[in-house]
Amino acid sequence: MKTQKISSAVIRRLPRYYRNLVDLSKEGVERISSRALGESMNLTASQIRQDLSCFGEFGQQGYGYNVESLRKEIADILGMSRGHTAVLLGAGKLGRALMENFQFNQIGFKLTAAFDINPELIGQQISGVTIYSVDELEQYLAGNPTSVGVLTVPRDTALSMAQRLVDSRVKGIWNFTNSELNFKDSSVIVENVHFADSLLTLSYLISEEP
Amino acid sequence: MKTQKISSAVIRRLPRYYRNLVDLSKEGVERISSRALGESMNLTASQIRQDLSCFGEFGQQGYGYNVESLRKEIADILGMSRGHTAVLLGAGKLGRALMENFQFNQIGFKLTAAFDINPELIGQQISGVTIYSVDELEQYLAGNPTSVGVLTVPRDTALSMAQRLVDSRVKGIWNFTNSELNFKDSSVIVENVHFADSLLTLSYLISEEP
Numbered sequence: 524m525k526t527q528k529i530s531s532a533v534i535r536r537l538p539r540y541y542r543n544l545v546d547l548s549k550e551g552v553e554r555i556s557s558r559a560l561g562e563s564m565n566l567t568a569s570q571i572r573q574d575l576s577c578f579g580e581f582g583q584q585g586y587g588y589n590v591e592s593l594r595k596e597i598a599d600i601l602g603m604s605r606g607h608t609a610v611l612l613g614a615g616k617l618g619r620a621l622m623e624n625f626q627f628n629q630i631g632f633k634l635t636a637a638f639d640i641n642p643e644l645i646g647q648q649i650s651g652v653t654i655y656s657v658d659e660l661e662q663y664l665a666g667n668p669t670s671v672g673v674l675t676v677p678r679d680t681a682l683s684m685a686q687r688l689v690d691s692r693v694k695g696i697w698n699f700t701n702s703e704l705n706f707k708d709s710s711v712i713v714e715n716v717h718f719a720d721s722l723l724t725l726s727y728l729i730s731e732e733p
Numbered sequence: 734m735k736t737q738k739i740s741s742a743v744i745r746r747l748p749r750y751y752r753n754l755v756d757l758s759k760e761g762v763e764r765i766s767s768r769a770l771g772e773s774m775n776l777t778a779s780q781i782r783q784d785l786s787c788f789g790e791f792g793q794q795g796y797g798y799n800v801e802s803l804r805k806e807i808a809d810i811l812g813m814s815r816g817h818t819a820v821l822l823g824a825g826k827l828g829r830a831l832m833e834n835f836q837f838n839q840i841g842f843k844l845t846a847a848f849d850i851n852p853e854l855i856g857q858q859i860s861g862v863t864i865y866s867v868d869e870l871e872q873y874l875a876g877n878p879t880s881v882g883v884l885t886v887p888r889d890t891a892l893s894m895a896q897r898l899v900d901s902r903v904k905g906i907w908n909f910t911n912s913e914l915n916f917k918d919s920s921v922i923v924e925n926v927h928f929a930d931s932l933l934t935l936s937y938l939i940s941e942e943p
Contacts, residue, residue: 534937538930543913565915601933602940620830621928630929631936670939671932694939697932703753705775714935716928718831719840720748722881722907723811725924726841727744729880729904730812 533574537601539564540574544594556587603631608669609697611637612684613676614644614654617699621675622649632671636663657684664691671695678702685713743784747811749774750784754804766797813841818879819907821847822894823886824854824864827909831885832859842881846873867894874901881905888912895923 543564547555558568566574575581578600581593598604609627611618614637627634638657639645645656655663672688674681674696681700688696688711695712698704704713753774757765767778774781785803788810808814819837821828824847837844848867849855855866865873882898884891884906891910898906898921905922908914914923 535930535934537937538927538933539913541933542911542927542930564913600937602936603933605936605940607936607939616830616834620826624826625928627932630933632932671935695935697935701752703749703774712935712938714931714938716926716931717748717752718835718926720745720752721924721926722837722842723748723751723813723840724745725881725905725907725922726812726815726817727747727810728922728924729817730815 529577533577536566536574537597541594541597541601544590544597547590548594552590554587554589560588598631601631605631605670607632607671608667609634609671609673610660610663610669610693611652611673611675612639612657612660612688613674614639614641614647614649615675615677618673618675619649621673622652634673635667635669638663660687661691664688664693669693671697673697673699675699739787743787746776746784747807751804751807751811754800754807757800758804762800764797764799770798808841811841815841815880817842817881818877819844819881819883820870820874820879820903821862821883821885822849822867822870822898823884824849824851824857824859825885825887828883828885829859831883832862844883845877845879848873870897871901874898874903879903881907883907883909884914885909 543560556568557571561568561571564571575588575593578596581588581596609632611622611634614622618637618639622634622637634652637649637652637654638660639654640657644654647654670693672685672693672695674685674688676684678700681698681702682704685696685698685704685706689706689709693711695714696704698713698715701717701719706713753770767781771778771781785798788806819842821832821844824832828847828849832844832847844862847859847862847864848870849864850867854864857864879901880903882895882903882905884895884898886894888910891908891912892914895906895908895914895916899916899919903921905924906914908923908925911927911929916923
C-alpha cells in the first residue's frame with residue numbers, strides 16, 4: 524500500500540479524512556468529488572487529490588471517490604485492522620474519563636487493562652476493563668504484548684512510568700501528562716495530547732486580533 | 734512585539750518553549766544556550782534561534798538566553814497576560830475532568846462559568862465554578878464578554894452549541910467534540926483536541942514498523 528515516504532502533515536490529515544468519510548457513509552452518501560470532500564474539510568480539491576495519491580489510486584476522473592471503499596482503505600492505512608491493543612496507566616479523573624467515554628474499539632484498538640497505585644481503585648472495573656496494581660505492569664505486559672500505553676499519570680511520575688512502558692516494549696505511548704518524553708535510544712513513538720499547549724495556541728491566535 | 738507573519742509550526746512550538754522554560758525556571762536554571770534548550774526539546778540550536786528571532790532579540794551571543802525573562806516574553810507573546818476568560822459548555826465526564834484538573838489560571842485563563850442541560854448539575858459548583866442552565870448562555874455572555882468557549886458537549890449538539898458561541902461573539906472555541914467546526918463567515922478561531930485523530934496518528938506510525 525505505502526509507496527513513498529509520507530509527510531507528517533498528510534499523516535495528520537488522514538484521521539480527518541477517515542472521520543469525514545465515516546460521517547458521509549452514515550449519511551448514505553455513496554460517492555463524492557474531491558471538490559465536495561475538500562469543502563467539508565476546508566481543503567482544496569487538488570490538495571485532496573494530492574494527499575490521497577500518496578497511498579495509491581483511489582478516485583476516478585469524473586466519478587470521484589467511492590465513500591465506503593475509500594473509508595475502508597484509509598482505515599487500513601491507519602492500521603485500524605492491525606488488532607492494536609492498549610493499556611492505560613493512571614485511572615485518575617482523566618484516565619477514567621477516557622475509559623468511560625473514549626471508544627477505543629471504534630478506531631481499531633482494544634483497551635485490555637488499566638493500572639493504578641490507589642488501593643481503592645485496584646480490582647475495580649470501568650467499562651469492562653479491570654484496574655490492576657501498577658506493580659503488576661511488567662508481568663502483564665510480558666504475558667500480553669501491547670501496542671500502546673495510554674499515559675494519564677500525574678506529571679511527576681510521567682517519566683518513570685513511560686520508561687517502564689518502553690522497557691516492556693510497547694510500540695507507542697499516548698501521552699497526556701504534559702511532560703516531554705524523549706526516548707532517543709528506543710523505537711517507541713510518543714504521541715502527545717498537551718491540553719495546555721492547545722489552549723495556549725488558541726490564546727496566541729485570539730490575542731493577535733486588535 | 735510581533736514583527737512578521739509567524740508560521741503555524743512556530744506558533745505551535747511556542748507553548749512547548751514556554752513549558753520547558755517554566756521547568757528550567759523551577760529547577761533554578763538562570764540562563765541556557767540555544768544548544769542546551771534545543772537538546773531538551775529535540776530541536777537544533779539553529780532552529781531555536783530561528784524560531785525566537787521571529788519575535789525579537791532575546792539571546793546574547795556567548796551568553797545564551799536568560800530563562801526567566803525569555804519565559805516572561807513568551808508568556809506575553811502567547812497572550813497569557815491578556816486576562817482571557819473562558820466558559821465551558823457540557824459538564825459531563827470530560828467537562829468535569831477539565832474543570833477539576835485543568836489549571837486554566839496557570840496559563841492566563843479564568844474559567845468563569847459552565848453550562849449544561851442536566852437539571853441535576855445546574856446550580857452545582859466544581860472547582861469554584863458554577864454550572865448554569867444552557868438556557869442562560871446568551872444572557873451570561875452578553876453580560877460577561879468571554880474570550881473562549883470550551884466545547885465538551887456530545888457530538889450531536891456540537892454544531893448548534895458552537896453556533897451559539899459564535900453568535901455571542903466569543904473569540905475562540907476550544908473544541909473537544911470530535912466534530913469539524915467551520916465558520917467561514919466569522920472571525921472565530923477553532924482549536925481542536927481530537928482524541929481519536931491523535932490515537933489514529935499513533936496507530937499509523939506504529940503500524941509502519943515491520
